[in-house]
Amino acid sequence: MTDPGVSATTDPSATNDLEATLEGLLSVESFDPPAGFTRRRPVDADRAAAAADPQAFWAAAARELLTWDKPFTQVLDDTNPPFYTWFADGELNLSANCLDRHVEAGRGERVAFHWRGEEGEHRDVTYADLLAETQRLANGLLSLGVRAGDVVGIFLPMIPEVAAAMLACARIGAVHNVVFGGFAPSAVRERMEVSDAKVLITVDGARRKGRRSPVKAAVDVELGDLPALEHIVVVRGPGENAAEVPMTAGRDVWYDELLAAADPVCPAVALPAEHPLFILYSSGSTAKPKGILHTTAGYLLGATYTLRTVFDLDPETDVYWCSADVGWITGHSYIVYGPLSNGVTSVMFEGAPDYPDHDIWWRIIEEYRVTVFYTAPTAIRTCIKWGAQYPARHDLSSLRVLGTVGEPINPKAWLWYHLVIGGGRCPIVDTWWQTETGSVLISPLAGVTPTKPGSATRPLPGISPALLDEDGRPVTEGTGILVITQPWPSMLRTLYKDDKRFVETYFSRFGPRTYVVGDAARLDADGYFWIIGRIDDVINVSGHRLSTAEVESAIVAHEAVAEAAVVAQADEQTGQAIVAFVTLAGERVGDSAVEAELREHVARRIGKLARPRRIVWADDLPKTRSGKIMRRLLRDVAEGRELGDVTTLRDPAVMSALAAKVAAGP
Numbered sequence: 001m002t003d004p005g006v007s008a009t010t011d012p013s014a015t016n017d018l019e020a021t022l023e024g025l026l027s028v029e030s031f032d033p034p035a036g037f038t039r040r041r042p043v044d045a046d047r048a049a050a051a052a053d054p055q056a057f058w059a060a061a062a063r064e065l066l067t068w069d070k071p072f073t074q075v076l077d078d079t080n081p082p083f084y085t086w087f088a089d090g091e092l093n094l095s096a097n098c099l100d101r102h103v104e105a106g107r108g109e110r111v112a113f114h115w116r117g118e119e120g121e122h123r124d125v126t127y128a129d130l131l132a133e134t135q136r137l138a139n140g141l142l143s144l145g146v147r148a149g150d151v152v153g154i155f156l157p158m159i160p161e162v163a164a165a166m167l168a169c170a171r172i173g174a175v176h177n178v179v180f181g182g183f184a185p186s187a188v189r190e191r192m193e194v195s196d197a198k199v200l201i202t203v204d205g206a207r208r209k210g211r212r213s214p215v216k217a218a219v220d221v222e223l224g225d226l227p228a229l230e231h232i233v234v235v236r237g238p239g240e241n242a243a244e245v246p247m248t249a250g251r252d253v254w255y256d257e258l259l260a261a262a263d264p265v266c267p268a269v270a271l272p273a274e275h276p277l278f279i280l281y282s283s284g285s286t287a288k289p290k291g292i293l294h295t296t297a298g299y300l301l302g303a304t305y306t307l308r309t310v311f312d313l314d315p316e317t318d319v320y321w322c323s324a325d326v327g328w329i330t331g332h333s334y335i336v337y338g339p340l341s342n343g344v345t346s347v348m349f350e351g352a353p354d355y356p357d358h359d360i361w362w363r364i365i366e367e368y369r370v371t372v373f374y375t376a377p378t379a380i381r382t383c384i385k386w387g388a389q390y391p392a393r394h395d396l397s398s399l400r401v402l403g404t405v406g407e408p409i410n411p412k413a414w415l416w417y418h419l420v421i422g423g424g425r426c427p428i429v430d431t432w433w434q435t436e437t438g439s440v441l442i443s444p445l446a447g448v449t450p451t452k453p454g455s456a457t458r459p460l461p462g463i464s465p466a467l468l469d470e471d472g473r474p475v476t477e478g479t480g481i482l483v484i485t486q487p488w489p490s491m492l493r494t495l496y497k498d499d500k501r502f503v504e505t506y507f508s509r510f511g512p513r514t515y516v517v518g519d520a521a522r523l524d525a526d527g528y529f530w531i532i533g534r535i536d537d538v539i540n541v542s543g544h545r546l547s548t549a550e551v552e553s554a555i556v557a558h559e560a561v562a563e564a565a566v567v568a569q570a571d572e573q574t575g576q577a578i579v580a581f582v583t584l585a586g587e588r589v590g591d592s593a594v595e596a597e598l599r600e601h602v603a604r605r606i607g608k609l610a611r612p613r614r615i616v617w618a619d620d621l622p623k624t625r626s627g628k629i630m631r632r633l634l635r636d637v638a639e640g641r642e643l644g645d646v647t648t649l650r651d652p653a654v655m656s657a658l659a660a661k662v663a664a665g666p
């Protein structure tokens with residue numbers, strides 16, 4: 001273990017020094033928590049308690065961290081696996097846990113969200129403000145006929161109203177179904193139709209990097225004829241809207257008018273712990289998105305406990321910012337529920353990372369003195385491509401802890417994040433989890449766990465991951481299929497209206513008590529977990545199983561490369577051969593010289609077997625809206641098949657460009 005204690009070079013002319021420093025550190029396997037970092041929340045007692053009796057540990061955490069209207073006496077009910085329940089006879093209200101209890105404790109004037117609009121607008125929303133807005137909206141929804149158990153769709157940009165909308169649903173027991181604001185209204189239609197949404201909360205128009213587009217008008221066209229949809233609530237979004245907003249009398253209502261007419265007080269009703277809280281679709285990286293159902297108490301416990309424990313969060317002093325969108329699980333758990341339940345002050349940012357310029361994130365960190373920053377590896381790689389001169393413009397010394405989520409982080413991106421953004425001072429928590437898991441399951445704990453770039457390290461207290469081989473035998477060191485062997489409170493309860501797909505997807509391979517994650521992983525001698533890719537993405541060359549994550553990270557470690565995705569192509573000789581899709585950084589163009597260098601580079605780092613058979617130069621890679629590479633589509637292209645489900649693709653043009661390139665031959 002080493003702590004190189006290197007601090008970031010902030011001189012943009014020193015790009016070559018930075019490259020050399022990164023290159024030098026790539027061989028360092030493990031980093032101790034930075035020497036100057038002092039952890040505030042001890043975790044040894046949690047670890048001991050969870051190891052001794054996981055259910056007792058979760059029960060104690062649920063009593064300590066959540067406020068109950070009716071205390072529970074049952075903890076886990078596992079008599080009907082895989083349909084588990086937690087704390088089932090207890091009652092609570094989630095919005096009361098996120099709002100009322102802080103206001104009642106005298107913290108109403110604390111800022112919940114420092115909202116920052118993309119044109120530079122600022123708005124501070126306190127806990128008292130958010131409680132007031134939530135109560136009025138809850139009453140407004142009741143006046144529109146929404147009742148506990150009804151589904152409310154939410155299709156909004158990153159504005160404080162999105163949090164109020166989610167909390168208002170939770171307050172009255174309505175089930176929210178948030179759809180990422182960047183999706184096309186057709187994706188919204190499908191999700192509203194499947195869930196029989198009664199009300200949709202949306203916005204008049206959207207803006208993105210200075211461009212405006214009407215939203216409500218498009219929603220009308222796509223969703224106007226849905227029989228279950230009784231009302232559409234329309235928020236006046238920030239900024240001027242160019243387009244006319246069509247409003248249908250009797251059906252459509254302005255958000256502000258609904259609030260103005262509503263009673264200001266809406267008591268939080270006590271709801272059963274297992275009351276459904278939300279439906280949220282997974283990202284669609286591996287298949288058609290799945291409608292995941294989470295319930296109230298277990299989910300909130302997971303979000304609350306993991307945020308404070310993983311990030312060592314102190315609500316009194318920290319300013320926290322998660323750059324995700326609220327339309328993903330990360331936004332649900334770590335922009336809305338986890339931060340509010342803990343009573344922390346967060347930043348909420350409406351815009352894109354490169355508007356008005358490529359330094360906007362770092363400007364925001366400097367302005368709000370952000371202490372904890374949580375983002376995705378794909379975003380970090382993009383920032384690397386833009387260059388260290390952008391963060392260098394700003395004072396990032398307030399940062400204390402950095403996090404990532406979404407995919408394995410390649411060591412080079414980890415090191416850049418560590419040095420350039422964290423100044424070598426900040427522990428990095430590489431948090432592994434899924435829409436299904438509700439909250440983080442495997443992650444370093446800031447300042448406690450020695451980190452190895454690329455590994456999510458060890459399970460959190462109370463979580464029991466394991467690796468199995470194809471026949472279900474435990475793997476203690478080496479690679480295998482990642483499973484979770486014990487239920488945990490924030491796990492999904494089912495797929496919405498599809499118990500059959502729920503059982504088939506997660507619990508058919510090794511029985512109803514073993515949750516099959518869908519990822520393949522490696523366990524090293526220190527008991528660290530390395531996510532090596534999706535089960536279906538693992539590549540088998542001449543009988544050797546190669547990890548997509550490992551091959552990609554070797555390619556990305558080459559200085560000419562910005563991003564890479566590898567997939568398998570059927571091959572007569574070797575069973576499968578590797579095809580690499582590579583985006584270059586800087587000045588280099590994809591020619592046979594770079595190709596030879598890359599193949600040699602991979603051979604040196606991993607071995608000759610891992611050398612790509614074919615390299616396709618790509619201007620961009622197909623990604624989901626949450627920034628994950630869709631390897632399944634690349635596989636389809638590499639093997640000349642028709643493309644699978646593309647509804648969650650960010651930019652469909654990327655795929656047609658690649659398909660044309662591949663068809664044109666090497």
Ligand code: ATP
Pocket residue numbers: 282283284285286287288289290329404405406407408409430431432433434435436456517518519531533534626628
């Ligand atoms: P779908 O399930 O629809 O195919 P998805 O799996 O991408 O989409 P999410 O629930 O958003 O949908 O993503 C969870 C997956 O993201 C995990 O199964 C894992 O593959 C990957 N992932 C998330 N965090 C990490 C991490 N820290 N390290 C490695 N992989 C991660």
Ligand code: MG
Pocket residue numbers: 282286434518
């Ligand atoms: Mg998944």
